[in-house]
Amino acid sequence: MPATVPQTEAQRADALASAPASVVVEGVSKSFRLPHQQYQTLKERALHPLKSSTYETLPALRDVSFDVRSGEFFGIVGRNGSGKSTLLKCLAGIYDVDPGGGRIGLGGRLSPFIELGVGFNPDLTARDNVTINAIMLGLTRREAHRRFDRIVAFAELEDFVDLKLKNYSSGMAVRLAFSVAIQVDADIILVDEVLAVGDVSFQEKCFEQFRRLKEEGRTVLFVTHDMALVERFCDRAMLLHHGEMLEIGDPATVAERYFALNFDAETGAAPAEAGGQPARVVRAWWEDEAGRRVHRLDHGQACVASVELEFGEHAEDPTVVLRLMNDVGALVFGTSTAGTPTGRFAPGESGTVRVSFDFRLPPGRYALGVTVSDDGDEEAAWERREGLAPITVQGSPRGLPAMPHELEVVHGEPVRTGGRTQ
Ligand SMILES: Nc1ncnc2c1ncn2[C@@H]1O[C@H](COP(=O)(O)OP(=O)(O)O)[C@@H](O)[C@H]1O
Ligand SMILES: [Mg+2]
Structure with missing residues (x-):
């Protein structure tokens, strides 16, 4: 087993800088061949005799x-379809890289936890699957039997060990597969998006295991969409985009770039609808107090949430409602231009709504929602968008949001107020 890696940040960084490479990927390319649509008609076949193949x-x-x-905890991030799972599968030898398409070197035993189904046989019981997997991952039969209880206990599936895997829910199967992957003594552990499936308490257990793996000096390649986890656990990370590596380095920089990519995609110009929408969101963004665009704020920092709109028809004092939602989609703040004259907009004209405030809500992930309507009638809204301009707020909250309030202590019986019966 690799030597224990020291745990203070500086010591860890020093130790990693001089550690040998555990995974080396050099100029790796991987492409898939997708057959063209078969040409059905005789005429088409006559016209395109070669196309069918x-x-x-x-x-x-x-x-x-x-x-x-x-010993490094390495994050791999990127939008759906950017190639993350393909990369892990190439590392695990599930896919061959393209002929002449680079080289992969591994300095240790690999334990892949790639995705559901890989390495598991649905027609076997969980017990048999765990044993076979553990042996495939390098344990002896005796070791595999010894570890079995621990694996099953971690996955909280003691009561289901003799059930065939095809009768497992996807959440149960993920827990089992993750448990196998981290309970065997591999040097290099590949983890692909596991945590999206489990419930919160299982996630916490996984985080504990991540801490253990780090302390033990295992090498972990961790695919996730959750930038908070990247920043919490990863020593470094990289960003894939359309199969290319766009960024590699410290987690905060990579997370920033990831947000910037998503931000452009989610809030870039929406496709103009046929006939012209009366109003649409062109883009949404956050600024700090100096007017710089940011994807990250400190708790309490002064900021401006901005939404640019474009009107497709004449609009007279349109109403704009701006909502702030937390990471579970709950409304935590909202404001509206209702009652404030917003002016007249001609077709093709744009305008920007800016809301300035100090971000006093607890640290976490937030996004904007916007509704634009003629007269505040939400039902007949011209435009309604959610999930715009996601932002991370960091830091420890110094107290909860300052809500104007009165505090008193009253002795004796509770005082009745209101609700008096006649
Ligand atoms: N077995 C496959 N056959 C054909 N195309 C595939 C296969 N696996 C992945 N792809 C394609 O390769 C690209 C990268 O996919 P993937 O690695 O799964 O992305 P990610 O894990 O980042 O979401 C996608 O366009 C996907 O459709
Ligand atoms: Mg994937």
């Missing part, structure tokens, strides 16, 4: 190079 090449990874140090 052609295929399209979809590049899933393009010339990706990086290395991961022994």
Whole structure:
């Protein structure tokens, strides 16, 4: 087993800098061949005699190079379809890289937890699957039997060990697979999006395991969409986009770039609808007190939430409602221009709504929602959007939001107020 890695941040960084590489990826490309649609009619076949056997090449990874140090906790992020799972599958040897498409070097035994189904046989019981997997991952039969209880207990599936895996819910199967992956003594552990499936208490257990794996000096490649986890656990991270590596480095920088990409995609110009929408959101963003665009704020920091709108028809004092939602989609703050004259907008004209405030809500992830309507009638809204301009608020809250209030202590019986019967 690798030497224990020291745990203060500075010591860890020093130790990792001089640690040998555990995963080396050099110029790796991987493409998939997708057969073209078969040409059905005789005429088409006559016109395109060769087409029925052609295929399209979809590049899933393009010339990706990086290395991961022994003992490093390394994050891999990117939008759906950016090539994260393909990369892990290449590392695990499930896919071959393209001929002449680079080289992969691994300095230790690998334990992949890629996705549901890989490595599990649905027609076998959980007991058999765990044993087979553990043996495949390098344990002896005796070790596998010894670990079995621990694996099953961690997954909280003691009562279901003799059930066939096809009768498991996806959440149960994920727990089992993750449990196998982290309970065997692999040097390099690949983790793909596990935590999205489990419930909160199982996630907490996984986090404990992440801390243990870090302390034990295991090398972990961790695919996730959750930038808070990247910043919490990863020593470094990289960002994939359309199969290319866009960024590699410290987690905060990579998270920032990831948000910027998503931000452009989610809030970039919406496609103009046929016939012209009366109003639409063009983009939404956050600024700090100096007017710089940010994807991250400190708790209590002064900021401006901005939404740019474009009108497709004449609008007279349109009403704009701006909502702030937390990471579970609950409304935590809202404001509206109702009652304030917003002026007249001609077709093609744009305008920006800006809400300035000090961000006094607790640290976490937030996003904006916007409704634009003629007269505040939400039912007949011209435009309604959610999930705009996601932002991370960091820091420890110094007290909860300052809500104007009165505090008193009253002795004796509770005083009745209101609700008096006649
Ligand atoms: N087995 C496959 N056959 C064909 N295309 C695939 C296969 N696996 C993945 N792809 C394609 O490769 C691209 C990258 O996919 P994937 O690695 O799963 O992305 P991610 O895990 O980042 O969401 C996508 O366009 C996906 O459709
Ligand atoms: Mg994936």
